[in-house]
Amino acid sequence: MFWRIFIFEIKYRLSRPATYIYFALFLILCILMLTVENISIGMIPATANKNAPFVFAIMSAIFTAFGMLVTSAMMSTPIIRDYEHDTHHFIYSMPITKWQYLGGRFFGSLAMTIFVFLSLPIGMMIGTTIAQLFGLHEDKMGPFMLWSYFQPFFILAIPNILFTGAIFFALSSTTKKMVYSYLGNVVLLIGYLISVNLLSNLDNIKVASVLDPFGLISLSQMTRYWTVVEYNTQFLTPDLYLFLNRLLWVGIGFMILWVSYRKFSFTVPKSRAKKGSDLNVANENGPLLTLPRLAQNFRQMTYIKLMFKQAWLYFKSTVTEIAFITILLAGIGLIASGAISTGSRYSTEFYPVTYSMLESMGGSFTLFILIILTFFSGELIWKERTVKLNQIYDTLPVPSWATFASKYIAMLLVTLLLLGVIMATCLVVQISRSYYVFEFSQYFTGLFLISFSDYAILLALIMFIQTISPNKFVGFVMVMAYYIISGMLSSIGLEDGLLRPNAIPGYTYSDMNGYGAFLAPIAWFTIYWGAFAGMIWLLSNLFWNRGTETGTKSAWHRAKARFQSKTIKMAFAVLGVIFLASGAFIFYNTHILNSFETSKHQEKMAVKFEQQYKWIEKKAQPKIVDANIFVDIFPSDGKLDIAGTLFLKNTFSVAIDSVYLNLSNTGLTIEKFTLNGDKVDVLDRYYGIFAAKLHQPLQPGDSIPLVFKYSYKKLGSSNSSNEPKVAENGTFVNSKEVLPTIGYNEGQELGDKDKRKKYKLPVKQRMAFITDSTMWSNTYLGNDGGWIRFRTTVSTSADQIAIAPGNLVKEWKQNGRNYYSYNHEGKILNFYSFLSARYEVKREEYKGIKLEVLYHKGHEFNLDKMFKSMRMSLDYFQANFSPFQHKYLRIVEFPRYASFAQSFPATIPYSENIGFIADLRDSTNIDYVFYVTAHEIAHQWWAHQVCGANVQGATLMSEALAQYSALMVMEKEYGKTKMRKFLKYELDKYLGSRKYEKEKENPLYLNENQGYIHYNKGSVTMYSLRDYIGEANLNKALAKFTADWAFKEPLFPVSTQFLPYLSEATPDSLKYLIKDLFETITLYSNRAKTATVETLANGKYKVVLTVESQKLRADSTGVEHEIKFADYIDIGVMAKDGKEDKLLYLQKHKVIPGTNRFEIIVNSKPEIAGIDPMNKLIDRDSDDNRVSVEKI
Secondary structure, X not given: OHHHHHHHHHHHHHOOHHHHHHHHHHHHHHHHHHXXXXXXXXXXXXOOOOOOHHHHHHHHHHHHHHOHHHHHHXXXXXXXXXXXXXXXXXXXXXXXXXXXXXXXXXXXXXXXXXXXXXXXXXXXXXXXXXXXXXXXXXXXXXXOOHHHHHHHHHHHHHHHHHHHHHHHHHHHHHHOXXXXXXXXHHHHHHHHHHHXXXXXXXXXHHHHXXXXXXXXXXXXXXXXXXXXXXXXXXXXXXXXXXXXXXXXXXXXXXXXXXXXXXXXXXXXXXXXOXXXXXXXXXXXXXXXXXXXXXXXXXXXXXXXXXXXXXXXXXXXXXXXXXXXXXXXXXXXHHHHOOOOOOOEEOOEEEOOOHHHHHHHHHHOHHHHHHHHHHHHHHHHHOHHHHOOOHHHHHOOOOOHXXXXXXXXXXXXXXXXXXXXXXXXXXXXXXXXXXXXXXOHHHHHHHHHHXXXXXXXXXXXXXXXXXXXXXXXXXXXXXXXXXXXXXXXXXXXXXXXOOOOOOOOOOXXXXXXXXXXXXXXXXXXXXXXXXXXXXXXXXXXXHHOOOOOOOOHXXXXXXXXXHOOOHHHHHHHHHHHHHHHHXXXXXXXXXXXXXXXXXXXXXXHHHHHHHHHHHHHHHOOOOEEEEXXXXXXXXXXXXXXXXXXXXXXXXXXXOOEEEEEEEXXXXXXXXXXXXXXXXXXXEEEOOOOEEEEXXXXXXXXXXXXXXXXXXXXXXXXXXXXXXXXOXXXXXXXXXXXXXXXXXOOOHHHOXXXXXXXXXXXXXXXXXXXXXXXXXXXXXXXXXXXXXXXXXXXXXXXXXXXXXXXXXXXXXEEEEOOEEEEEEEOOOOEEXXXXXXXXXOEEEXXXXXXXXXXXXXXXXXXXXXXXXXXXXXXXXXXXXXXXXXXXXXXXXXXXXXXXXXXXXXXXXXXXXXXXXXXXXXXXXXXXXXXXXXXXXXXXXXXXXXXXXXXXXXXXXXXXXXXXXXXXXXXXXXXXXXXXXXXXXXXXXXXXXXXXXXXXXXXXXXXXXXXXXXXXXXXXXXXXXHHHHHHHOHHHHXXXXXXXXXXXXXXXXXXXXXXXXXXXXXXXXXXXXXXXHHHHHHOEEEEEEEEEEEEEEEOOOOOEEEEEEEEEEEEEEXXXXXXXXXXXXXXXXXXXXXXXXXXXXXXXXXXXXXXXXXXXXXXXXXXXXXXXXXXXXXXXXXXXXXXXXXXXXXX
């Protein structure tokens, strides 16, 4: 009987169209992933082959994780189907055992579910074959390896199907209700979200790897330090944590299945009559029942009242469902438990400011809302048909529109409830974290205006899909397909918000600038898509199924008949007019006042730019040597008036007869533009290229003035980004954005190497080769000027303060506006900024330097940290490098439209969401506010005194040295043991970023502005060098370098001129460090194997530590080979002091390849021992460098 049931289940599934729909959906998605260039999965490095083994592993895990809906649809229905068809009485009376019935149902459904997901490797194989046959992205296709398609299917997909299928089958066989399978989906999703959140702290990686139900995190962490070569060639070999993950979750699935098997019974519980019921309600001599006489009322108002009453009943029935309450409580618990982060850096959380809370909800609780709206709207649409009361309901004298509208309104009420729960939960989280600034207006706007409108439009689409669907489960799959397809539209070129359903523009809320310019486009797009949703809503009413006739033909007949209603026609007409009118207005704003370009069009225009104007690059052009700028900022008008004079000097040995200039053309109105009296003409308005033919050529060494006057003003709104150039409160622009630049603008070229190859453009060097001496006369910040004389006058509205680099020499009021004059006695780099906002100012004078922090009121949290970092940084840098060159040092807050801090002369613009809202109340966390402040102040030396030439390696002398300088200041404040945590994060970022390298990884001295190299590797490298040769020796070398190169021109230093300073400070026995740390890509593979302790007679402790070590050298693609070495490496022994390490011993010992054994005597009881325990070396896996000390 088992086999008969098993085969019946397979035949049943093979007869259902849904099986083939699921199969085809996954098959097509896999083929698209392999054949369409712009469709990919975010976890996969851009440089990995499309058919790399790891790609198939990720796809197998993701599709089976987010395909849980398909698994639940196939695994939950076998038992429920018997109840829905009322066949369970018959089946339960048959001579079959529990095992035969449940086993046949389960394994038959499981076999067909695996069959559906077999579409994954088949689709991947077909996609690979198509790509190879038609020569698609040839450089991204590796060899066809059959095992690479099926190995991840066995390791990841089948275990996921097994345990999720077991859970869904168990839930359905126990409860006999499909809704509990939905609940199972949500619980598993919660498990995944909790695991993801654990990753924000490096200490939790192993736990997260085991807890993730689907193996995605295990897979990601197992390969987190892989290089591109490893991604493209290595098969998936499960490590301990992936093995434990698979074992744990398959075990959990079958344990739940076993419990449900034990609880299952063939008996059907009797229905209980309600207490007090009495069927003999009539008097023997009287009538059985007397019906009241009812007055029939078919007025429209009656239907409207009925609609709202029915909506309220639907709402109550939905929100009182156990599954709904459980899902809701799960979401609340996920938030309240801290599993949802409000943002962090280096695992240090932000304060739970309102916008941060709402965004964290947008990332996680929104998923819960989508699940609830998707599932429960489907349940509501099919409610009467599910319980087989639809024919009774359909005979009631209620119009179809009232029935559908009541269901829609009920789901709107559910949405309002969910949004209210989000707000309440956010408030509770804020209170729990002792944050009491409650911004109810922001909650109302963000949740009940913007989000509610978005969900209302989405609901109309979801409920329409369910209305036209042949059954509820196909409807769910169609909704999921809608989510997937709508998410892919931009990737396949459909980027216009007018064409993508419900494409409401995103926004960035800023405490400084509020919603800024974002609300107007959001409102217009909401009206536009709201009108569209209204028409979809009307279509749902037209197609609403009423009666026993089903099928497409009858649906069209119903719709056609109902469309004859004048009310329906009028409603369609009104909504159509609103849709077209709002669409026309949006089109005018986004396509006429502003330009709209698809990514493909931008690519082609970048190609055209290079083809048409590359010749300018070969023309000798003058350099800016002097700037006198007048800037008038009009915050309330979004306008910027700019005037001034730039003096251009011919630094070449030949005369210059033509000068080419670049100026951003968005919202630009030019009043005056002359060069030495000659008019500057527009060469190409689209690219913002201007040209001036000099009536008298500019001779070598001569200078001429460029005089200009123009304005920028934002016109209307754009299709996607509406971040303001001039903000109502918080303007921040730099000179490269709003002032003319000279010569060829290389930034407009197409940069992606794959796309350049596609368009047959020559290979582009990311930065000029270090040997290209023609570029040594340019800084890496630009080719049109080095050190310049600078002065500026900036005005703003009466309630704001305007800031520019340099020293403030004068401020005054005129015509109701504030004016500020800045200059600098010496020279600064040709890179400066202008800011304006309603600032609070905290001031302090320190050793003759005026320190200021200009901040938004309410962001006072970390001002003292910033001032302390400013003081300590100035002390350290002046004592060790050279004097500070300004009279002022300012930190200036700007809106979080960008998330960085940036150093300009004497001025450091600092995003509001970097340091101003960091929650530093836990002293064990990394104080990144102190660190970022020190790093940016260090740039006043490393960039603003010594600036590298515009060739490879330039940022070694700016970013890497700023990292080192900041680390030294941090170490003075927090001690050496605290540095391990910071260096661990830096090492992890470097190793984890190598796989995302799009071109090639370079050694540090040749890095091409590669952030993971000059920031993250630079931190570890410079700290390591300091540790080996000593802080004093390294600082002397840097001081000498500064003295030789500060403000020097016309040539700027290159890294090959910098490294000799380091080499000179390094003893001969350690000279290999220069090669290892800077000139090559050198890594270690150190591992602590065992550590034992023995108590000596004198009360001391002898620790015996055994370690293994390898030294590796890698090429630019990550291919490694082992090299011989005999290096001095830290051997350490530690005890625990609370959460912190307490160093008992840390000394360098000679280490050779293979196994090394060390005996160490310490005075206190040891707990941990290891090799390189403070993470000073680039180690492929530093997690195994330390081991617990075991007692002999």
